[in-house]
Amino acid sequence: MYFGGIEAGGTKFVCAVSDQQQNIIRKVSIPTTTPEETLTKVYAFFDPYELAAMGIGSFGPIGIDPAKDNYGYILATPKPGWADFDFLGSIKKHYSIPVAWTTDVNAAAYGELKKGAAQGKKSCIYLTVGTGIGGGVVVDQQIFSGIGHPEMGHMHVKRHPDDDFAGSCPYHKDCLEGLAAGPSLEARTGIKGQDLPEDHQIWDLQAYYIGQALMSYVLTLAPEKIVLGGGVMNQEHMLMKIRQSFVDQMAGYMETPAASEYIVRWGLPNESGIIGSLLLAEEASK
Numbered sequence: 001m002y003f004g005g006i007e008a009g010g011t012k013f014v015c016a017v018s019d020q021q022q023n024i025i026r027k028v029s030i031p032t033t034t035p036e037e038t039l040t041k042v043y044a045f046f047d048p049y050e051l052a053a054m055g056i057g058s059f060g061p062i063g064i065d066p067a068k069d070n071y072g073y074i075l076a077t078p079k080p081g082w083a084d085f086d087f088l089g090s091i092k093k094h095y096s097i098p099v100a101w102t103t104d105v106n107a108a109a110y111g112e113l114k115k116g117a118a119q120g121k122k123s124c125i126y127l128t129v130g131t132g133i134g135g136g137v138v139v140d141q142q143i144f145s146g147i148g149h150p151e152m153g154h155m156h157v158k159r160h161p162d163d164d165f166a167g168s169c170p171y172h173k174d175c176l177e178g179l180a181a182g183p184s185l186e187a188r189t190g191i192k193g194q195d196l197p198e199d200h201q202i203w204d205l206q207a208y209y210i211g212q213a214l215m216s217y218v219l220t221l222a223p224e225k226i227v228l229g230g231g232v233m234n235q236e237h238m239l240m241k242i243r244q245s246f247v248d249q250m251a252g253y254m255e256t257p258a259a260s261e262y263i264v265r266w267g268l269p270n271e272s273g274i275i276g277s278l279l280l281a282e283e284a285s286k
């Protein structure tokens, strides 16, 4: 008996099969092209296995409310061919097994809570800082959703007085994602994030926005742990700067664990989402 997990991203799909002890026995990365072409490769990967259940953590926004017609669909994405695509329905048509369905960051938050940096906690948030900024929330060991899934990357932040960058979010311009996701680094400096020197002043600005957003998440949800992941968080020095910015902006108002314990990098680097998806598959099989 096997479980299948899909971490469906806008650039690539990571698919994995695990055994009942959650050991990954095979994993593949498939480039995200058209839905038809991508899913044909997904099926070719999983078909040889007798799966008990699958778990999908998908890029979004996605329809997450089982009571709505758009449940299981990818919603308003600029990714060609994927908007209004019935992703979950297609998978379920091919495999008649239980399929857990959530966002990529929710799956990552779940993976981190069960097996990663937030292990032993009841609640956490997971924030990815990459091409976009997105957050997932686990409360009482369950993924949180309401009228939809949280969209924590698009919260509005207080602009830094020295910052005159218009912001790059197509919807809001200067929301958190517009001001501080990976592409903003290049838009501000002309240099890709991975090539920027550690002593560049842009990092202080970025830490100001992310620290501020973390403060708002903590004031709203009071999670037990904050886990940070995504390409930009490969900058190890950023973690210290973000912690300091969080502490400075919180200004002692709310008592939190020491920032060094509270705000941490992912415990399952690059695998939080796929491990979370496999864990959700196991849950769905019960």
Ligand code: ADP
Binding pocket: 009, 011, 129, 130, 131, 132, 181, 182, 183, 192, 193, 194, 195, 230, 231, 232, 233, 234, 235
């Ligand atoms: P995605 O969000 O598409 O899944 P990533 O999490 O890898 O992918 O994020 C990609 C973004 O992160 C790009 O904007 C890239 O320039 C930036 N990035 C990747 N590595 C680094 C790094 N080491 N330092 C700073 N920025 C980085």
Ligand code: ZN
Binding pocket: 153, 154, 169, 170, 171, 172, 173, 175, 176, 177, 178
């Ligand atoms: Zn936005």
